[in-house]
Amino acid sequence: MSTSFPIGVKQGGAAQAAPRSWKRRFAFYALNLVLFLHLVAVCAAPMSVQPSSRLQQNLWLVMSPYVQLLYQNNGFHFFAPNPEGAYSVLYTVELADGSTQDGKFPNRQIFPRLLYHRHFMLSEFLGSLEGREQEQLTRDFARRLCEKYGAEKVSISLQWHDLALRERILAGGTLYDEDLYQVTPLGTFTWDELSASADENSSVTSAE
Template sequence: MEFESDREEPMPDPGSPPWSPRRRWSRWAVNGWLVLHVSAIIIAPASVAPSSFLAVTAWEVVHPYLQLLYLNHGYHFFAPEPSYSTLLEFQAERADGSVIARGRIPDRRIVPRLLYHRHFMLSEHMAGAPEEVRELWHRSFAEHIGRKYGADVVRLSQVSHYLPTIPAVQQGIGLDHPDSYEVVSLGAYRCDEF
């Protein structure tokens, strides 16, 4: 492997011979790519709604490039504001109704923390999924849980865990107060249908 081959030629000064046409063209090509690349990484977050027609149109042009390099991100961390959490509760059952396993993701017993966070993102993204594809998500989760525990039926629930206000905490309300959880059933899924 050659290590010194890409040692840079110095910038030409007025007294030295000019660059070769090939080198000049390659420098132009790199400059052109730089302009496009920097524009693209700005357009990606600028096109996140609410956004202008200009930003969305520009994104239509650059999104294949951004997606190819996995750079198509909004970087809206904790924006527009930190929100409550969404969790997924499940119950794996045999055909006779006896319970094999109950669980909730994310589960604080999952270690290391990064793996806990991966599970947390599953339920968080589920809450933000478009209405028309949610059923596909729920079936996928149910199929995984069913196969993992050898269940015949999997019941899923979406749990919204709301955040306490400052006055509530001052009055002694804990972050895990039962009233701060809202459970909505997502249905029961038969595993022999998968």
């Protein structure tokens, strides 16, 4: 009477692994090599941002065509290696009955996140401007706020929130310590003067 055994098992119960073909071994090592090189390429983008070593810069020169082809370096230069603080716009509107209302953008109540990001980019853009360009954009913001609230007057300020360093947190500080904030008043505007200059070229598209 003959007895059959599973493939890879000798008579007597001793297991014997089936030899792996050279094609499978080649595919295994090739896949791991590709994954390793992809990881190196993705890491090369943030590592090349100054301050960086000559080796890191040369690595970026070699890997940059591949990284840029796959668009894998999006945002690295914005967040690394030392991200900065952020701007917010503070405002106080005065209504026709004399009451006031304070506001800020961006804020956590803005939803969805795409709309929050829109407000965030508006405040950052305002903070990046100077002189006449900043004044014109501030007036555009003021006009939009007056229209939104039906206000007679609006005061606008630009707030800079610096990042808390590691040493501050270890010493018991917080991300929201008062000395991390700097507020710069940008002006107070009445609806009469804003509406009179409504023919100016408005550079703001409504975010609402």
